[in-house]
Amino acid sequence: MTSSLAVEIIDPDLADKAATLADRLVEERLASRISEQDPTLWGPDAEAEAAIRLAWTALPRTxxxxxxxxxxxxxxxxxxxxxxxxxxxxxxxxxxxxxxxxxxxxxxxxxxxxxxxxxxxxxxxxxxxxxxxxxxxxxxxxxxxxxxxxxxxxxxxxxxxxxxxxxxxxxxxxxxxxxxxxxxxxxxxxxxxxxxxxxxxxxxxxxxxxxxxxxxxxxxxDQASEAATVLATDKPRNPALRLAAAWGAAHASGAEKLVLADTGSGITGFGDWAEQLIAESTGKEGTGLLPVVVEGPQAAGFADAGPDATRVSIGPATDETAISVTGPLGAQFLLWEYATAAVGRLLGIDPFNQPDVEAAKKAARALLDNPETDTGSARPSTVDGEVEVYAAPGVLTAGAGTLTEALRTLVAAAPHDGYLSIHAYLNRIDDASAELLRGELARNTGLQTTFGWGPRFLHSTGQYHKGGAQNGVFLQITGGHDEDAQVPGRPYTLGSLQLAQALGDGHVLIERGRPLVRVHLTDRLAGLAQLMRAVQELPH
CATH class of the missing domain: 3.40.50.10490 (Glucose-6-phosphate isomerase like protein; domain 1)
Structure with a gap:
């Protein structure tokens, strides 16, 4: 095994359980069969899809x-x-x-x-x-x-x-x-x-x-090619089998969330890539692994993670780490892909389809085609300063007259071991401070909290939100525009498309019974500052 690619399971109890699962995967020849592009590994219902989705194993060569x-x-x-x-x-x-x-x-x-x-x-x-x-x-x-x-x-x-x-x-x-x-x-x-x-x-x-x-x-x-031989080997020390077995063992123990923190890997932004791979591949049929990408090993949600979450370090282990993954970027891409495909077998799902992604796209297209159904102009539940609050029916109580009270009500709707997901349909560059809300909400609510830029996350964790464990509550953030842009040859602007995507995804979540609040920032800078203050008031 190349010394540059390694998966270490630090938690001794998890290591024991994972070893049993890894032995099972070795006996099933899972690694070599994935590399041979065997579409039968995930059951008859997944075979047709798997038959046209396994060429990634040969990409280091092709x-x-x-x-x-x-x-x-x-x-x-x-x-x-x-x-x-x-x-x-x-x-x-x-x-x-x-x-x-x-x-x-x-x-x-x-x-x-x-x-x-x-x-x-x-x-x-x-x-x-x-x-x-x-x-x-x-x-x-x-x-x-x-x-x-x-x-x-x-x-x-x-x-x-x-x-x-x-x-x-x-x-x-x-x-x-x-x-x-x-x-x-x-x-x-x-x-x-x-x-x-x-x-x-x-x-x-x-x-x-x-x-x-x-x-x-x-x-x-070159890095991926060196790793490919190791990852296709049916041995318990195969890093992909170890990683998949650890994820599977944790999930079986009730930890359906993976908290991902970079601990000095030298790779920038790997968690965002891994988030899509894992969430979209496993979040279906009411199960799956929810990645929670945090700012570092000291971030809220990592060091203080509860029994519903497993701490994964991308880089060297820290005192809190349960699983550590190290290696060069090309090797890591392939490692996480093998591990995700392998854990799909352990979870009994098809890791290559995304049955719930299209729902939000259809809802957004319906709003663009029929703007008269656009509820973006509906009256807000409450207006607090620069923030308009819109809520799914039954989410806000009659007394939720301020932004803080609306957030408190949304958080209270989360079930035991649930999660809070923030969807920011804003400018990823100019409104980057919105990302700070993740840590503040996690710290002040005790919930595992994810953050996604819209509509980017719709092509990522959006599958898990609809198809995975139905224990999430959702905070959408939209904002006003100083200027808009017409899309040439299309009957809509970027701004109307952005709002339709937010509303469309919100409609689907509401139809599936998930609590959702949308906050619209009439002034983005002032609204974000006000939203942060409201979040900081939550514990009081």
Whole structure:
């Protein structure tokens, strides 16, 4: 086993239980059968999906040709004075490239938002030096299509040949491939269609934008290749089997949450990538593992985690760590993918489908198509300063007349060992202070608390919210816009799309009986400050 990739189970009781499960997985030849792309591992109901979703195991080898190809394209662009890379992509099309670029210290502007101001900021960069990577497996992702249309118009307005500045990554035969070919875009990369989005870090979806940004993707594949042999081995010390067994043992003991903290791994933002992989793969049929990404080992929810959560260090173990995972980034991508597929077998679910993701998309599309049904203009339950409060029926009591009282009522609706999930449909750059709410709410409520930027999380933890354990309560945050942007060729603006996505997801959660409160910030800066003060008043 390579010494650079390791999973250590620090908690002795968990280690004993995990050892039993790991032995079972070894006897079933699970690791080698995954590497052989055996679709029968997850039962007959999952076999059809698994049969077209296991090519990720071969990516360390099959993606090798991309190294020279992407390097050549990057050199061409640089020779033309194009050295600014903007990535339009959602979920699996954006999370891995962002981790790669941030870890390598390379500049990559990631657009996984429908916030008009954040898109405007990306447009305000030097378009003469910009290449746009449009990345969508289906080729129909509404956010990504909107970004493509907006940038194409902006290039033309700036006197830049738009087709020469757009690179596409998609599946063969997708509507985006057809459009790109017709429009004569600079380059079209078609990825292996037998790789699901959240398992695509080592495919063209991860490597093309990262490579154009200057990341050494050859080194990344070297790391993954070295790990691949170990991860396909049916031995108890296989790191993937150990990790899956530890997760499975913890889940069987009532700890359905995994609290992920970076403890000096040298990898930036890995938890956000792992969050999608685990939540979307396992959160279904009323079960699953809920990742809770925290700010560090001293953050609320990690050091003080209760019996419903398992503390996982990405990096060296701390005094509180239950499981520690170390290794280089390329190896870790593959390790966590193997472990997630393996724990799917232990949980008895299909780790490759996402049956509940489409529900929120359909609801958002319905609101865009029928704006008269838009409840965003409905009267708020209460108005407190710069914050309007909207609540699902029956969530707020008659006395919840202030923002603090509304939050207190929402928190009280959480069941024992439940969780609180914050969904911020705001600007991930300018409104970054919203992320501070996670730690404050976790500290002041005692609940495991997750944070997601909308609509980005809809392509990630959104599956778990509907399909996983139904013990969550939800706080949506929306905000007013100083300026909006029309999406060319579409009958909606970015602002209306953003609100429709929030309301659509809220409708689905409410239909499934989950307590939800939406707070709308009429003034974002003042509203966020007021929201933080209300959170800090909760314990009193």
């Amino acid at each position: 993606s090798r040709a991309l190294v020279a190809d992407v390097a050549a394209l990057a050199a061409e662009l640089r020779a033309e004075g194009v050295d600014r890379v903007v990535l339009a992509g959602m979920g699996g099309s954006s999370l891995a490239p962002e981790v790669l670029a941030r870890t390598a210290g390379k500049a990559l502007t990631v657009l996984d938002t429908t916030d008009p101001a954040q898109v405007a900021d990306a447009l305000a960069g030097d378009l003469e030096r910009t290449v746009l990577v449009v990345s969508s497996k289906s080729g129909t992702t509404v956010e990504t299509d909107s970004h493509r249309r907006i940038f194409e118009a902006a290039f033309r307005a700036a006197g830049v040949d738009a087709a020469s500045r757009i690179v596409v990554v998609t599946d063969p035969g997708s509507p985006l491939e057809v459009k790109a070919t017709e429009a004569g875009y600079r380059r079209v990369y078609t990825a292996d269609p037998n790789v699901g989005g959240r398992y695509s870090a080592l495919s063209a979806f991860g490597l093309v934008p990262a490579g154009l940004a200057g990341v050494d993707i050859g080194e990344l594949l």
